[in-house]
Amino acid sequence: MNYRFSKTLGAFSSSAVREILKLTQGKSIISFAGGLPAEEFFPVEAVKEAIGRVMEGGKSALQYGLTEGYTPLRQSICNRMATKGMKVTPDDMLLTTGSQQSIDLLTRVYIDEGDVILVERPTYLAAIQVFQARGAKIVSVRSDRHGMDLEDLAVQIKQHRPKMVYVNPSFSNPAGRVWSLERRKGLLAACRQNDVLILEDDPYGELKFGTTEIMPSIFSLDQHPEGSCVVYTSTFSKIVAPALRTGWVMGDRAVIRNMAQAKQAADLHSSTLDQMTLHQLMEQFDMDAHIGLISVEYEKRMRTMVQVLQEKNWPGVHWNDPQGGMFLWLELPAHIDTQVLLAAAVQQGVAFVPGVSFFADEPERNTMRLNYTHAGEAEIRLGLDRLDAVLQPLLAAAPRV
Amino acid sequence: MNYRFSKTLGAFSSSAVREILKLTQGKSIISFAGGLPAEEFFPVEAVKEAIGRVMEGGKSALQYGLTEGYTPLRQSICNRMATKGMKVTPDDMLLTTGSQQSIDLLTRVYIDEGDVILVERPTYLAAIQVFQARGAKIVSVRSDRHGMDLEDLAVQIKQHRPKMVYVNPSFSNPAGRVWSLERRKGLLAACRQNDVLILEDDPYGELKFGTTEIMPSIFSLDQHPEGSCVVYTSTFSKIVAPALRTGWVMGDRAVIRNMAQAKQAADLHSSTLDQMTLHQLMEQFDMDAHIGLISVEYEKRMRTMVQVLQEKNWPGVHWNDPQGGMFLWLELPAHIDTQVLLAAAVQQGVAFVPGVSFFADEPERNTMRLNYTHAGEAEIRLGLDRLDAVLQPLLAAAPRV
Numbered sequence: 001m002n003y004r005f006s007k008t009l010g011a012f013s014s015s016a017v018r019e020i021l022k023l024t025q026g027k028s029i030i031s032f033a034g035g036l037p038a039e040e041f042f043p044v045e046a047v048k049e050a051i052g053r054v055m056e057g058g059k060s061a062l063q064y065g066l067t068e069g070y071t072p073l074r075q076s077i078c079n080r081m082a083t084k085g086m087k088v089t090p091d092d093m094l095l096t097t098g099s100q101q102s103i104d105l106l107t108r109v110y111i112d113e114g115d116v117i118l119v120e121r122p123t124y125l126a127a128i129q130v131f132q133a134r135g136a137k138i139v140s141v142r143s144d145r146h147g148m149d150l151e152d153l154a155v156q157i158k159q160h161r162p163k164m165v166y167v168n169p170s171f172s173n174p175a176g177r178v179w180s181l182e183r184r185k186g187l188l189a190a191c192r193q194n195d196v197l198i199l200e201d202d203p204y205g206e207l208k209f210g211t212t213e214i215m216p217s218i219f220s221l222d223q224h225p226e227g228s229c230v231v232y233t234s235t236f237s238k239i240v241a242p243a244l245r246t247g248w249v250m251g252d253r254a255v256i257r258n259m260a261q262a263k264q265a266a267d268l269h270s271s272t273l274d275q276m277t278l279h280q281l282m283e284q285f286d287m288d289a290h291i292g293l294i295s296v297e298y299e300k301r302m303r304t305m306v307q308v309l310q311e312k313n314w315p316g317v318h319w320n321d322p323q324g325g326m327f328l329w330l331e332l333p334a335h336i337d338t339q340v341l342l343a344a345a346v347q348q349g350v351a352f353v354p355g356v357s358f359f360a361d362e363p364e365r366n367t368m369r370l371n372y373t374h375a376g377e378a379e380i381r382l383g384l385d386r387l388d389a390v391l392q393p394l395l396a397a398a399p400r401v
Numbered sequence: 402m403n404y405r406f407s408k409t410l411g412a413f414s415s416s417a418v419r420e421i422l423k424l425t426q427g428k429s430i431i432s433f434a435g436g437l438p439a440e441e442f443f444p445v446e447a448v449k450e451a452i453g454r455v456m457e458g459g460k461s462a463l464q465y466g467l468t469e470g471y472t473p474l475r476q477s478i479c480n481r482m483a484t485k486g487m488k489v490t491p492d493d494m495l496l497t498t499g500s501q502q503s504i505d506l507l508t509r510v511y512i513d514e515g516d517v518i519l520v521e522r523p524t525y526l527a528a529i530q531v532f533q534a535r536g537a538k539i540v541s542v543r544s545d546r547h548g549m550d551l552e553d554l555a556v557q558i559k560q561h562r563p564k565m566v567y568v569n570p571s572f573s574n575p576a577g578r579v580w581s582l583e584r585r586k587g588l589l590a591a592c593r594q595n596d597v598l599i600l601e602d603d604p605y606g607e608l609k610f611g612t613t614e615i616m617p618s619i620f621s622l623d624q625h626p627e628g629s630c631v632v633y634t635s636t637f638s639k640i641v642a643p644a645l646r647t648g649w650v651m652g653d654r655a656v657i658r659n660m661a662q663a664k665q666a667a668d669l670h671s672s673t674l675d676q677m678t679l680h681q682l683m684e685q686f687d688m689d690a691h692i693g694l695i696s697v698e699y700e701k702r703m704r705t706m707v708q709v710l711q712e713k714n715w716p717g718v719h720w721n722d723p724q725g726g727m728f729l730w731l732e733l734p735a736h737i738d739t740q741v742l743l744a745a746a747v748q749q750g751v752a753f754v755p756g757v758s759f760f761a762d763e764p765e766r767n768t769m770r771l772n773y774t775h776a777g778e779a780e781i782r783l784g785l786d787r788l789d790a791v792l793q794p795l796l797a798a799a800p801r802v
Binding site for chain 2: 001002003004005006007008009034036037039040042044047048051055058059060061062063064065096097098100101104108109110111112126129130133163192195197227228229237241242243244245252254255258262264265266267268269270271272273274277
């Protein structure tokens with residue numbers, strides 16, 4: 001049999017993160033690669049009790065459900081969103097198999113081959129994959145720690161007439177960036193003026209450290225949901241548990257209805273058991289206290305990682321100062337290619353994600369993403385010791401200038 | 402905001418089945434529309450116990466998992482497939498959010514706009530939707546109760562040079578057709594000779610009545626899995642419970658690997674809780690006995706429905722004689738449009754799916770699909786009485802010939 005795969009196949013290159021996840025499964029590698037929450041803080045007992053209550057209902061948890069998702073869970077999420085300044089009803093919302101599916105479904109119903117999508121520099125690698133597979137042209141906008149550069153945004157909008165902008169404005173993946181209020185408003189104004197749809201991806205927004213102020217979502221800054229130029233997505237993956245595979249997406253009813261029809265063709269609906277379990281959790285479990293607890297623990301781990309990095313004192317290595325989220329973003333001396341470094345690091349028993357995957361164009365090959373939420377503090381020290389062992393010779397070999 | 406949706410959006414017209422499902426939710430309508438299993442036979446206690454065992458493991462059920470799916474479940478399915486003459490390993494298999502997602506993922510990695518896909522007459526409506534959304538050209542092959550007409554198949558292959566054939570060879574949706582061994586082998590030979598990929602969709606194959614012989618799958622008739630021109634998909638939706646949203650797809654490793662990469666972009670992976678629960682069920686629950694039990698019950702309901710239809714003795718109305726599966730396929734007199742009939746029927750408190758949705762081209766508007774697995778025997782009688790009330794006037798108005 002001579003297989004004749006689709007021409008778009010090349011876009012589905014497996015993500016480095018996932019391939020490394022596979023390599024490291026069951027081995028004694030310390031992984032700073034995946035964006036994995038810490039298992040030890042999963043609310044296992046609360047989930048068990050929630051499932052118990054769901055299964056008391058019995059049969060209804062096992063039958064086909066609505067494509068839009070379990071209505072009581074949509075209502076609970078609406079109640080939570082209202083406390084964050086986002087006023088939506090269940091009809092403005094679709095439940096998805098994680099926010100990854102929200103990105104995919106919106107791309108299916110909104111983007112055609114050749115359409116331009118603007119993204120941050122750097123941006124979430126699996127969003128790049130979805131956009132590429134659809135045949136979109138992806139253009140990076142110059143970005144700093146406060147968000148996209150509004151001047152460059154204006155230039156790119158004028159030059160490329162984009163159909164969509166994809167942003168991750170709170171504790172971004174991978175750069176840990178928090179967009180300032182000014183940049184949020186600036187993006188919104190520019191997009192509204194030019195009929196550019198904003199996909200606001202917010203999986204990390206609740207994982208804030210210390211007294212960090214939570215910025216209003218871009219969705220909440222726009223008229224919404226009717227006629228909004230923002231589609232907002234988030235997920236339970238980081239605040240409860242990823243395996244429950246439940247995200248949500250909210251926006252204008254026409255957008256949501258079209259996405260629901262695409263979902264119907266894609267998989268009919270997501271797991272009812274997961275959705276009902278999350279509904280029980282939202283009703284009977286103190287979600288805010290739990291999020292507070294994991295945020296405190298994640299901040300501790302981040303501080304441990306930063307402290308060890310400071311002790312290592314690698315010349316020419318810089319990193320961000322996360323106020324929340326799951327990642328440190330490192331910039332190394334220009335002559336170090338982190339993809340080459342990774343091969344050596346895995347041999348030494350430590351993994352990370354090379355920065356190259358997070359750029360839609362002109363990659364900065366001397367960057368890397370370190371996750372600080374999954375490994376415990378002792379593992380963080382040991383992992384960085386291992387990284388040190390492979391990095392030191394490369395740093396010593398720096399070209400003299 | 403002026404939304405600019407994708408040009409392919411029209412393809413995602415909501416399926417009639419799902420829209421009717423929504424209309425009928427919580428109302429006293431008797432629905433023969435959806436392909437719903439009977440809730441009263443869901444193995445609720447066994448599922449509860451399985452979940453209990455999963456949750457004893459605790460944390461591991463809640464973390465991110467492999468895109469390919471939970472390996473022990475893949476292994477259990479391989480063991481089951483081996484008893485049906487299909488010898489595959491977990492590496493030849495991907496777990497999906499139901500077999501609907503298998504259809505979608507294969508279409509994404511194998512089909513480009515303008516490619517031709519051959520289908521049966523009639524065929525599964527939600528497969529048509531997926532193919533249309535991808536911009537494929539869908540061509541029907543003349544079909545009878547034994548499968549596709551091999552002569553017409555040869556003509557269509559020569560004329561259209563199709564890339565793929567989609568078939569539902571055992572107790573098909575909607576026509577309840579079982580392909581003969583000769584047709585299975587004929588399709589395989591023609592496709593192998595012309596490098597046409599076969600997507601064999603087999604959600605109902607195990608739901609056989611009485612002493613009906615189970616036909617070998619087309620996949621098992623081919624060399625497999627390496628180099629097979631067949632990709633085979635099935636699901637737990639009909640034999641355990643749909644809400645657990647777990648299907649599987651098997652084929653050549655290159656095909657499966659590409660589909661896994663597409664799945665990574667689509668939703669990272671399916672629910673781990675559902676997959677682990679099904680693994681526990683497969684290990685500790687007598688699946689064959691359960692399938693035997695529901696098949697007996699479904700046959701009883703089918704016979705009740707057929708008996709009532711015989712009593713009604715509607716002139717010019719014919720139906721198939723199901724040997725398994727979930728559907729009766731009715732042909733009415735040519736002047737009756739079942740879409741018009743449905744509107745009246747829903748007013749009367751009964752629903753079905755008009756046949757038009759199951760044709761890729763040249764629809765036979767005087768056909769309808771009746772599900773006999775969801776409603777109990779008393780409901781079947783009452784539902785057909787209601788249908789009788791709206792159908793009789795139309796039958797009486799038949800044009801004299």
